[in-house]
Amino acid sequence: MSELVRFEVEGGIGTIRLDRPPMNALNFEIQDGLHAAALEATARRDVSAVIIYGGEKVFAAGADIKEMQTMSYTDMVDRSAAFQAAFIAIARIPKPTVAAITGYALGGGCELSLTCDFRVAADNAKLGQPEVTLGIIPGMGGTQRLSRLVGAARAKDMIFSGRFVLAEEALRIGLVDEVVAPDEVYAAACRRVERYVGGPAYAIRAAKEAIDRGLEVDLDTGLEIERMQFAGLFATHDRDIGMASFVEHRQGKAQFEGR
Numbered sequence: 001m002s003e004l005v006r007f008e009v010e011g012g013i014g015t016i017r018l019d020r021p022p023m024n025a026l027n028f029e030i031q032d033g034l035h036a037a038a039l040e041a042t043a044r045r046d047v048s049a050v051i052i053y054g055g056e057k058v059f060a061a062g063a064d065i066k067e068m069q070t071m072s073y074t075d076m077v078d079r080s081a082a083f084q085a086a087f088i089a090i091a092r093i094p095k096p097t098v099a100a101i102t103g104y105a106l107g108g109g110c111e112l113s114l115t116c117d118f119r120v121a122a123d124n125a126k127l128g129q130p131e132v133t134l135g136i137i138p139g140m141g142g143t144q145r146l147s148r149l150v151g152a153a154r155a156k157d158m159i160f161s162g163r164f165v166l167a168e169e170a171l172r173i174g175l176v177d178e179v180v181a182p183d184e185v186y187a188a189a190c191r192r193v194e195r196y197v198g199g200p201a202y203a204i205r206a207a208k209e210a211i212d213r214g215l216e217v218d219l220d221t222g223l224e225i226e227r228m229q230f231a232g233l234f235a236t237h238d239r240d241i242g243m244a245s246f247v248e249h250r251q252g253k254a255q256f257e258g259r
Contacts (some may be wrong), residue, residue: 002029002030002032002033002036003019004018004019004020004027004029004030004033005017005018005019005030005033005034005036005037006019007037007040007041009044009046009047011194011197012046012047012048012049012194012197012198013047013048013049013050013051013190013193013194013197014040014041014044014047014049014050014051015050015051015052015053016034016037016038016041016050016051016052016053016090017053017054017055018030018052018053018054018055018059018060019055021055021057022057022058023058023060023061023062023104024054024055024058024059024060024061024109025060025061025062025063025064025065026060026062026063026064026108026109026112027063027064027067028064028067028079028082031082031083031086032082032086034086034087034089034090034112035082035085035086035089038086038089038090038092038093039089041093041095042089042092042093042094042095045258047095048095048096048193048196048197048198048199048201048258049095049096049097049098049193049194049196049197050093050095050096050097050098050193051097051098051099051100051186051189051190051193052090052097052098052099052100052112052113052116053099053100053185053186053189054100054101054102054103054109055102056102056182056183057102057103058102058103058104059099059100059101059102059103059104059105059109059112059113059125060104060105060106060108060109060112061103061104061105061106061107061109062104062106062107062108062109062130063107063108063140065134080139083108083139083140084139084140084141086140087111087112087115087140087141088115088141090112090115090116091115091116091141091145091212094205094208094209095196095201095204095205095208096117096118096193096196096204096208097115097116097117097118097193098116098117098118098119098120098189098192098193099112099113099115099116099118099119099120099189100120100185100186100188100189101113101119101120101121101122101125101127101176101185102121102122102124102125102182102185103122103124103125103126103182104125104126104127105121105125105126105127105128106126106127106128106129106130106164107128107129107130107131107138107142108140110127110128110129110142110146111129111138111140111141111142111145111146112140113127114141114142114145114146114149115141115145117208118177118178118192118193119175119176119177119178120176120177120178120179120180120185120188120189120192121167121170121171121176121178121179121180121185122167122179122180122181122182122184122185123167123168123179123180123181123182124167124182125166125167125170125176125179126164126165126166126167127164127165127170127175127176128158128162128163128164128165129142129146129158129159129162130162130163130164131159131162132159132160132161132162133162137159138159142159143155143159146158146159146175148215149174149175150173150174150175154173167179177192178192198255198256198258199256200236200238200239200242200254200256200258201238201256201258201259202233202236202238202258202259203233203236203238203239203242206229206230206232206233207229209225209229210222210225210226210229213225214226236259237257237259238254238256238257238258238259241254241255241256241257242254242256
């Protein structure tokens with residue numbers, strides 16, 4: 001994994017930490033580091049939830065434009081697959097994920113936050129997709145994930161204009177889920193996902209996949225995805241534990257084992 005991306009685990013929560021001051025520009029090394037961190041977070045059984053955090057000052061202020069400026073069309077054809085692969089790997093972490101956003105989350109930084117299940121932002125945060133001001137469009141999922149999250153019209157407004165969205169508006173339109181003081185962002189992100197530590201890991205995984213995959217298809221197909229995930233959970237030990245506990249003690253008393 002890159003020195004610019006660290007993966008640390010404490011109390012069942014894994015933190016993917018970006019560390020490329022001053023702005024955490026997402027150069028190729030960070031993108032590859034994010035991909036490696038996502039695969040590790042997915043594989044580790046001691047990780048129940050994941051936080052992506054850029055530090056106390058800034059989440060990520062976009063891709064490294066200097067690195068991209070000299071790239072040709074064919075260069076970008078080759079590299080864009082790696083761009084997408086890293087962000088897809090994060091989106092497919094089969095555990096609850098939350099972006100802890102301080103300062104700027106712009107361009108690729110905003111797109112990185114969109115790969116997460118939840119977003120906690122500082123009250124001084126600024127989010128946006130300003131790629132149009134460079135003569136390009138979002139290329140790491142922004143046109144797709146943003147429109148699914150806030151609706152097509154709001155996504156078009158943000159992307160066509162390249163404007164920054166302040167924390168208050170971001171909360172109002174559903175771009176973020178919680179706004180707190182800057183020094184509370186990481187703690188708030190921890191609180192949001194710590195409830196999943198020790199939970200029924202395969203049920204949470206199935207729920208996440210059913211929701212995410214279901215959003216990509218028609219209702220009938222989505223219902224079939226849900227049915228298959230639901231039935232599959234009857235092969236898990238946690239289902240045995242959960243139902244036995246409910247019959248004996250009512251809901252909320254189960255001690256799950258994550259298998």
